[in-house]
Amino acid sequence: MSGPPPPSETGFDTSLYERFPTKGRRPKGELEQLEAIWCAPKGWQWITVINNNYVGVYYVGAAMLFFVLAGVLALLMRTQLALPMQGVLAQETYNQIFTMHGTVMMFLFAVPAVEALGVLLLPQMLGARDLPFPRLSAYAFWAYLIGGLAFFCSLFFGLAPNGGWFMYPPLTSTTYSPGINADFWLLGIGFIEISAIAGAIEIIVGVLKTRAPGMSLDKLPVFAWAMLVFAGMIIIAFPSVILATTLLELERALGWPFFDAARGGDPMLWQHLFWFFGHPEVYIIFLPAAGAMSTIVPAVARTPLVGHWLVVLAFLATGFISFGVWAHHMFTTGLPGVSVGMFSAASMAVSLPAGVQVFSWIATVASGRMTFNAPGLFVLGSLLIFVMGGLTGVMAAMVPFDWQAHDTYFIVAHLHYVLIGGMVFPLFAAIYYWTPMVSARPLSERLGRWTFGLMFVGMHLAFLPMHLTGLMGMPRRVYTYAAGRDWEWPNLISSIGAFVFAAGVLIWLIDMIRNFRPFGASEAGNVYEGGGLEWLPAGLYSTRSIPVVTSLYPLWDQKTLARDVAAGRYFLPGAPTGGRETLVTSPINAEPQYLLHMPVPSGWHVWAAVFTAGFFLLLTVQAYGASVLSGVLAILCVLRWCWFLDHPLPQRTVDVGAGITLPTYASGPSSTGWWAMVVTLVVGGMVLAMSVFSYVFLWSRNPDAWRPPPDMASLAVATVSAAAGGALALLAKRHLARPWLATAMVLSAAALLTLAFGVDLSSWRTTGLEPQASAQGAIVHAILAWQGFFVAVAAIMALYVLMRRLCGYVGPDRPATLELVGLFLAYTAGQGLVGLGVTRLFPAGLA
Amino acid sequence: MNTWLSLLGGLALWAAHFLASYALASLADISPYEHQAPLTWLLAGLTLACVLAAVALGVRAWRATGRPGLGGAFVQRLSALASLLSAIAILWQSAPFLWRY
Numbered sequence: 001m002s003g004p005p006p007p008s009e010t011g012f013d014t015s016l017y018e019r020f021p022t023k024g025r026r027p028k029g030e031l032e033q034l035e036a037i038w039c040a041p042k043g044w045q046w047i048t049v050i051n052n053n054y055v056g057v058y059y060v061g062a063a064m065l066f067f068v069l070a071g072v073l074a075l076l077m078r079t080q081l082a083l084p085m086q087g088v089l090a091q092e093t094y095n096q097i098f099t100m101h102g103t104v105m106m107f108l109f110a111v112p113a114v115e116a117l118g119v120l121l122l123p124q125m126l127g128a129r130d131l132p133f134p135r136l137s138a139y140a141f142w143a144y145l146i147g148g149l150a151f152f153c154s155l156f157f158g159l160a161p162n163g164g165w166f167m168y169p170p171l172t173s174t175t176y177s178p179g180i181n182a183d184f185w186l187l188g189i190g191f192i193e194i195s196a197i198a199g200a201i202e203i204i205v206g207v208l209k210t211r212a213p214g215m216s217l218d219k220l221p222v223f224a225w226a227m228l229v230f231a232g233m234i235i236i237a238f239p240s241v242i243l244a245t246t247l248l249e250l251e252r253a254l255g256w257p258f259f260d261a262a263r264g265g266d267p268m269l270w271q272h273l274f275w276f277f278g279h280p281e282v283y284i285i286f287l288p289a290a291g292a293m294s295t296i297v298p299a300v301a302r303t304p305l306v307g308h309w310l311v312v313l314a315f316l317a318t319g320f321i322s323f324g325v326w327a328h329h330m331f332t333t334g335l336p337g338v339s340v341g342m343f344s345a346a347s348m349a350v351s352l353p354a355g356v357q358v359f360s361w362i363a364t365v366a367s368g369r370m371t372f373n374a375p376g377l378f379v380l381g382s383l384l385i386f387v388m389g390g391l392t393g394v395m396a397a398m399v400p401f402d403w404q405a406h407d408t409y410f411i412v413a414h415l416h417y418v419l420i421g422g423m424v425f426p427l428f429a430a431i432y433y434w435t436p437m438v439s440a441r442p443l444s445e446r447l448g449r450w451t452f453g454l455m456f457v458g459m460h461l462a463f464l465p466m467h468l469t470g471l472m473g474m475p476r477r478v479y480t481y482a483a484g485r486d487w488e489w490p491n492l493i494s495s496i497g498a499f500v501f502a503a504g505v506l507i508w509l510i511d512m513i514r515n516f517r518p519f520g521a522s523e524a525g526n527v528y529e530g531g532g533l534e535w536l537p538a539g540l541y542s543t544r545s546i547p548v549v550t551s552l553y554p555l556w557d558q559k560t561l562a563r564d565v566a567a568g569r570y571f572l573p574g575a576p577t578g579g580r581e582t583l584v585t586s587p588i589n590a591e592p593q594y595l596l597h598m599p600v601p602s603g604w605h606v607w608a609a610v611f612t613a614g615f616f617l618l619l620t621v622q623a624y625g626a627s628v629l630s631g632v633l634a635i636l637c638v639l640r641w642c643w644f645l646d647h648p649l650p651q652r653t654v655d656v657g658a659g660i661t662l663p664t665y666a667s668g669p670s671s672t673g674w675w676a677m678v679v680t681l682v683v684g685g686m687v688l689a690m691s692v693f694s695y696v697f698l699w700s701r702n703p704d705a706w707r708p709p710p711d712m713a714s715l716a717v718a719t720v721s722a723a724a725g726g727a728l729a730l731l732a733k734r735h736l737a738r739p740w741l742a743t744a745m746v747l748s749a750a751a752l753l754t755l756a757f758g759v760d761l762s763s764w765r766t767t768g769l770e771p772q773a774s775a776q777g778a779i780v781h782a783i784l785a786w787q788g789f790f791v792a793v794a795a796i797m798a799l800y801v802l803m804r805r806l807c808g809y810v811g812p813d814r815p816a817t818l819e820l821v822g823l824f825l826a827y828t829a830g831q832g833l834v835g836l837g838v839t840r841l842f843p844a845g846l847a
Numbered sequence: 848m849n850t851w852l853s854l855l856g857g858l859a860l861w862a863a864h865f866l867a868s869y870a871l872a873s874l875a876d877i878s879p880y881e882h883q884a885p886l887t888w889l890l891a892g893l894t895l896a897c898v899l900a901a902v903a904l905g906v907r908a909w910r911a912t913g914r915p916g917l918g919g920a921f922v923q924r925l926s927a928l929a930s931l932l933s934a935i936a937i938l939w940q941s942a943p944f945l946w947r948y
Binding site for chain 2: 218338
């Protein structure tokens with residue numbers, strides 16, 4: 001992809017890159033200082049560690065633990081279904097096990113596994129010392145592990161959810177699911193999704209802002225592209241399931257009837273909200289795996305990826321189109337014919353970008369010299385399985401066919417072909433391919449071939465017959481079946497296949513125990529001769545120096561790169577500030593902008609994760625007092641964690657190599673904090689958007705029951721207060737030269753937002769609209785509650801600014817905190833105005 | 848910002864058109880029969896506008912491929928193809944609505 005050189009994005013003179021690689025010896029002690037700063041943990045530090053080399057391995061390990069646990073549940077199910085009328089599992093136990101199998105595989109294995117792969121690989125792949133918020137990654141990991149284990153353990157007490165992994169109401173309402181089993185799902189999953197979102201924020205900012213200089217978008221590794229789109233999709237999709245789980249929990253705990261048709265709600269709302277998350281979720285899982293495939297295929301075929309830019313386009317197109325297919329899970333629910341046609345068309349369209357990727361991999365394999373090693377075999381197996389799953393997916397996108405196959409074992413077969421071909425096999429390819437990067441020994445080729453062979457054969461034995469059992473009419477989610485319907489043989493073969501597949505996983509586990517040796521002084525290295533930066537010689541500090549990238553496959557095309565990087569001849573060969581640091585670069589051309597001072601390990605993020613988990617889990621068992629206490633402690637831990645941030649260093653600028661100086665502090669759009677806040681606010685905005693959708697949807701179900709809003713005077717007061725609060729918050733940073741004035745403006749902004757919220761809430765209360773009485777009452781109060789949550793956070797932030805001012809930490813030399821708090825408050829004001837506009841003016845304003 | 852708009856503009860148009868189509872289809876479902884013809888015309892107009900905008904974005908990006916720009920030829924060609932494909936996708940997804948009414 002040639003063309004004229006792009007203009008500078010930041011004003012940085014890119015001709016300075018020509019100073020690298022530098023000549024001469026590096027100062028004595030420089031490398032030793034780097035090693036001391038990024039030293040290995042000791043004792044308790046193994047828990048508080050934040051370096052991606054550790055957290056990434058923990059994260060992948062935890063995800064694989066859940067894969068094995070959910071796999072054991074699958075074996076139990078297949079044992080029960082091997083023969084008709086078996087009594088291995090009782091019906092209720094079976095219901096809990098199939099619900100947990102799906103839930104754990106989707107929420108505790110698939111998404112965390114690919115996110116974990118990102119945390120582990122991206123820093124080295126991008127040429128960064130670490131991702132920009134390592135404590136956030138560590139927090140996300142601990143929250144996920146604690147919450148996930150507690151959630152899984154509910155199975156041992158008979159308290160596991162039993163309503164299927166998508167938990168449709170009214171089955172999951174208190175009428176039909178009176179215990180706390182469903183609450184475990186709703187609160188547990190909501191909590192784990194927060195962890196996923198935290199990881200996604202880290203990945204987005206990391207990919208956009210911490211790349212090696214020169215790594216412009218055309219040189220961005222294809223895996224990083226996939227992770228960027230993946231994380232963006234999480235930010236858009238996951239708020240929907242967070243809202244859905246919150247609404248259902250509110251219905252169950254407080255009787256707010258969002259999904260109760262008798263009081264004006266509609267269970268279809270759950271399906272819309274769930275599948276707006278649920279279908280993109282499939283691509284959320286698939287895209288990182290596709291990124292890994294697109295990285296591994298060129299390495300094992302020893303040739304660049306064919307159609308690299310078309311694959312990137314396919315990622316982007318998938319990211320968008322996958323949000324237009326959610327209702328294809330609802331073809332049998334009586335949707336309007338036109339909507340069904342639209343969603344069917346989009347469902348067919350989304351297969352095109354997937355096809356582009358598949359053809360790119362096939363072309364790369366065909367044009368190179370394929371080596372049939374363990375990663376290569378998994379890659380080829382994945383291609384075949386995924387294409388088969390994709391073809392049955394196109395069949396299911398045809399509405400008349402879907403009407404016949406819906407809720408049968410045909411769909412079970414289809415989804416397992418897609419998920420195993422599109423995610424599990426690529427993940428195993430990735431594990432075999434990248435293990436030498438983190439382990440002193442690679443995994444065994446011989447055992448790897450056995451693993452592949454058994455998993456490949458077992459997979460087809462297990463799931464190919466399910467197409468037939470489905471077409472023969474066997475419904476999914478049944479705990480047994482009667483003899484004499486010709487389902488016996490296909491089921492028996494499926495059960496045998498499941499155990500063959502499990503044998504493959506067992507051999508992989510043995511291989512891991514025998515050969516996986518992480519955290520050592522050295523790694524096995526570039527066994528498969530990959531071309532990416534992750535194969536540069538590295539220590540706990542990542543690479544010794546951060547290279548200037550001039551190629552998509554730098555190790556293939558820049559012949560002396562590894563030697564020069566290891567000799568410290570590029571950017572940041574030492575630690576000029578004396579602490580942990582990494583280069584922050586611009587999002588498009590990756591031009592150096594500033595040196596990011598990074599945190600050192602501490603226990604606050606671990607405690608924050610423990611107490612956050614405690615908040616949700618205690619809520620599940622209805623220990624409300626203890627839950628609130630845990631929540632308060634979590635907030636205090638987060639505040640203490642943030643207290644370390646936004647402290648400018650004595651060195652305002654430092655030499656980052658070859659005489660190039662960069663600032664050590666930044667705020668505004670060039671800073672990583674600003675990007676993280678904006679992405680976080682997009683999450684809030686998506687919850688708001690889905691709330692507005694829910695409001696309009698519920699109104700459309702029963703417009704005659706909609707009551708008029710409160711008087712216009714309260715609307716005017718609330719609107720003016722919110723707008724004034726937002727304006728004050730944005731203006732505060734202009735007055736940092738007078739820190740007390742700026743602090744007072746933030747406090748006033750928070751007070752005005754609280755006033756606006758209070759006026760809105762009290763005016764609704766005067767109308768007599770009760771949240772338990774009608775769908776309108778429920779959704780209006782839900783929107784109010786969401787705004788109330790933001791106002792409470794805004795108030796805590798304002799008090800935090802006050803505390804920092806009292807300690808002398810607010811001033812023109814450190815504008816970041818005030819700027820970010822201002823952004824949050826301004827967003828809260830905007831959100832309040834949207835909520836006011838919708839609940840007060842729709843549908844009344846249309847009349 | 849212009850680079851991101853160029854890169855994602857066509858796909859964002861597709862998404863906006865999809866949401867608008869879904870909203871109009873839902874509105875048509877709860878509207879009296881006599882109101883459905885105007886909704887169809889509204890969608891037809893919206894479709895035409897979105898297709899033209901996507902094509903314009905694509906042509907603009909394609910013409911820029913020879914000139915210096917942020918992200919270079921890679922981003923420009925990606926933008927061009929994404930926009931033109933979005934135009935086709937917009938037509939494709941409108942077909943059920945326009946055909947039905």
